[in-house]
Amino acid sequence: MxxxxxxxxxxxxxxxxxxxxxxxxxxxxxxxxxxxxxxxxxxxxxxxxxxxxxxxxxxxxxxxxxxxxxxxxxxxxxxxxxxxxxxxxxxxxxxxxxxxxxxxxxxxxxxxxxxxxxxxxxxxxxxxxxxxxxxxxxxLHRQEADAQRRIDQLTPREREVLELIVAGRLNKQIADDLGISIKTVEVHRARVMEKMGVNSLAELVQHVMISAPKGE
Structure with missing residues (x-):
């Protein structure tokens, strides 16, 4: 029944x-x-x-x-x-x-x-x-939610570094853009990779693309 x-x-x-x-x-x-x-x-x-x-x-x-x-x-x-x-x-x-x-x-x-x-x-x-x-x-929705959750865990400075990494900027260029040392950039970069749960730049870009609102 x-x-x-x-x-x-x-x-x-x-x-x-x-x-x-x-x-x-x-x-x-x-x-x-x-x-x-x-x-x-x-x-x-x-x-x-x-x-x-x-x-x-x-x-x-x-x-x-x-x-x-x-x-x-x-x-x-x-x-x-x-x-x-x-x-x-x-x-x-x-x-x-x-x-x-x-x-x-x-x-x-x-x-x-x-x-x-x-x-x-x-x-x-x-x-x-x-x-x-x-x-x-x-x-797909689960992946989007997970990627966004990971991005939300980043500090404001880590988000800035993330945006510049995804834009293709090198560590020295990021250091110049943000007015910080290359060593500090390297620390932020390592933390971004860890929090995003990725091992490569390609994976990082994929996660950011997945989390981006459709139409962007």
Missing amino acids: PLSTKDIPLHTEAEQLVYIVDDDEALRDSLIWLLESTGLKAHAFSSAEAFLAAWHANMRGCLVLDIRMPGMSGLEMHERLIAMHSALPVIFITGHGDVPMAVSALKKGAVDFIEKPFNDQDMVALIRNALATEQKQFE
């Missing part, structure tokens, strides 16, 4: 779940059985409202979402999730005549859609692709 919203655990960062949102109980139950038979974990909801009541920003995995439902539609729910900056990839389940709406949803960030009646293997393949996409995004 699908679990109620109160049964949903807080997720560890390693746990991915497939969230099924569909008003058709038979379809929910069959999808739960299908996914669990392939080793995937899933939770089902009978409405968009029920899912949104349980949603939190730390959810991992993907969404399988019916495009048409009583009350709030799947499209409306997708819009809400976009506004809340949800990172869950969305696969829409569509009926006859819903393809134009599904295409519109793809343009707004949904990862795919599948028409009823669908092939079980096709559905599982779409879900596995969506989970792989979410895993990559999660790892």
